[in-house]
Amino acid sequence: MRFLLLCGLCLLLVGCSLPPMPLGQRPDPTVEAIQTQVALMAEEQLLMLEATPTPRPPLPVLPTLPPVSPQPTLGAELTEPLLSQERLLVELFRRANPAVVSIDVLGSSLPSNHPAIPGLPDARSGQGSGFLYDDQGHIVTNNHVVARSSQLQVRFFDGTTALADLVGTDPDSDLAVIRVRRLPEGVGPLTLGESRAVEVGQTAVAIGSPFGEQNTLTVGVVSGVGRTLRGPTRSIGTYSIPNIIQTDASINPGNSGGPLLNIRGEVIGVNTAIAVSQGNSSFEGVGYAVPASTVAKVVPGLISEGRFDHPWMGIAMLSLDALMAERLGLEVDRGVLITDVRSPSPAQRAGLRAGTGEPIEGMMSLQAGGDIIIAIGGQFVADSDQLLGLLDLNYRAGDTAVLTVVRANGTTEEVDLLLDARP
The missing domain is CATH 2.30.42.10 (PDZ domain)
Incomplete structure (x- = not known):
C-alpha cells in the first residue's frame, strides 16, 4: 500500500511540474508552493496508514418491515382532462415560441428593475421581449424597452442572433416596432386576436424572457379588462393608455414587449407593466398588457410613418x-x-x-x-x-x-x- 501511494504521489508531482529552469534561475514560487503542499499531503496519508484504525461497533439488527405496495397513481379517467390541457399548452408553445424573441438593448435608460445583459460594456444596458409581427422582419415590443437605445440585438429561440433597426415608437401606447434583416428558416409571425372579445376568466398565456430567462411560458387567466394605465406626461397634461388587459399570468422584468396569448395562440395583448408593492420589483399577481386592438391600430402607422397620431x-x-x-x-x-x-x-x-x-x-x-x-x-x-x-x-x-x-x-x-x- 505504501509503495502504491508513493507511486501515485510521484505521478501527481510530474503532472504539476514545469519544464526545467535555466541554470542560475530560481524556480517559480508557485511551483514550490505546490510541491510543498503535496509533500505535506503525502506525510499526512502515511501517518493515517500507520495509525491503528478505531474499531466500529457492530450495526444493530433491524427488524424486517412488512411489505407495502407503492401508492397507486391516478387513473386515466381522472387525469385525462389535465393531460389534455398539458398537451394543448405544449403544442401552443411549440407553435408560438419561434416567433417570440429576446431583445438586448445597449445604451438604454431602462427602469432599474430591468435585468442587465451579461457581457455588455454599458452599465445602462437592458433586456426585453418582442414577437414577430409579419414576414418582413418587423417585431413588436414596448416603447419603454427600446426608447433611447443606441443598438439593438434580437435573440431567436434557436440561439440565432441578429442586429435590429428601430422603425417607430409610440410612447402614448407604449408600443414600438423594430426590424431584423433576416429571419431563421421557417419562422413565421404570430396572429393577432380580437381583444374586444376577451372576457374575464379566459386563459392567458405569456411568453417572454423574465430576468433574461429566454422563452419562458407562464399561464394564468384574464383578471380584468378595460383597465387604464398612466401614460406619458407633456406640458398640457398626462395621457392615459386605455383598454388595458389585466392578467395573473406571471410577468416580471424582461417580459416587457412579449405577447399575451389566448388558448388558440393568438396575440390578445403586449405585456407591458406589473403592479408591485412599495420597495419591491417582483410579480405581485397583477400584470397588464396593451390590447391587440391597439396593436392593430398603431403598428401599421409605426411601420409606414414611424409614429402614430392619437x-x-x-x-x-x-x-x-x-x-x-x-x-x-x-x-x-x-x-x-x-x-x-x-x-x-x-x-x-x-x-x-x-x-x-x-x-x-x-x-x-x-x-x-x-x-x-x-x-x-x-x-x-x-x-x-x-x-x-x-x-x-x-x-x-x-x-x-x-x-x-x-x-x-x-x-x-x-x-x-x-x-x-x-x-
Whole structure:
C-alpha cells in the first residue's frame, strides 16, 4: 500500500511540474508552493496508514418491515382532462415560441428593475421581449424597452442572433416596432386576436424572457379588462393608455414587449407593466398588457410613418359617481365631468364648457357648472376610463365624434367634436 501511494504521489508531482529552469534561475514560487503542499499531503496519508484504525461497533439488527405496495397513481379517467390541457399548452408553445424573441438593448435608460445583459460594456444596458409581427422582419415590443437605445440585438429561440433597426415608437401606447434583416428558416409571425372579445376568466398565456430567462411560458387567466394605465406626461397634461388587459399570468422584468396569448395562440395583448408593492420589483399577481386592438391600430402607422397620431379632445375630466354627484349638487351620478377645456383645442371649437363658478369647498380647485359627457357615438359612458376606451377603439385623428352632454342647466345636447391629433 505504501509503495502504491508513493507511486501515485510521484505521478501527481510530474503532472504539476514545469519544464526545467535555466541554470542560475530560481524556480517559480508557485511551483514550490505546490510541491510543498503535496509533500505535506503525502506525510499526512502515511501517518493515517500507520495509525491503528478505531474499531466500529457492530450495526444493530433491524427488524424486517412488512411489505407495502407503492401508492397507486391516478387513473386515466381522472387525469385525462389535465393531460389534455398539458398537451394543448405544449403544442401552443411549440407553435408560438419561434416567433417570440429576446431583445438586448445597449445604451438604454431602462427602469432599474430591468435585468442587465451579461457581457455588455454599458452599465445602462437592458433586456426585453418582442414577437414577430409579419414576414418582413418587423417585431413588436414596448416603447419603454427600446426608447433611447443606441443598438439593438434580437435573440431567436434557436440561439440565432441578429442586429435590429428601430422603425417607430409610440410612447402614448407604449408600443414600438423594430426590424431584423433576416429571419431563421421557417419562422413565421404570430396572429393577432380580437381583444374586444376577451372576457374575464379566459386563459392567458405569456411568453417572454423574465430576468433574461429566454422563452419562458407562464399561464394564468384574464383578471380584468378595460383597465387604464398612466401614460406619458407633456406640458398640457398626462395621457392615459386605455383598454388595458389585466392578467395573473406571471410577468416580471424582461417580459416587457412579449405577447399575451389566448388558448388558440393568438396575440390578445403586449405585456407591458406589473403592479408591485412599495420597495419591491417582483410579480405581485397583477400584470397588464396593451390590447391587440391597439396593436392593430398603431403598428401599421409605426411601420409606414414611424409614429402614430392619437385622437385628442382637449379636455381635463373627472369621473362621476353617486358620492361625487351629491357633493357637487348634480342630478347626474354617472358620466364624465369636464373640469378644464384646453385652448386651442377641438373641445373649445365645439363649445364644450368647464365649470366657471365658485370653487367647491373641500374639492380643491374644482368649479361647478361644467358639462357632463354621458355618451359618445350613442354609447353611454360611466366614467373616464370608458370614454377614453371608446375613443381609442373607434376613432382616429380627423374623425368627428358625437358627444351627448348634460349642460349646467340640466338640458341634454349632442355636440359634434372634430378630433385633432395629440399635440
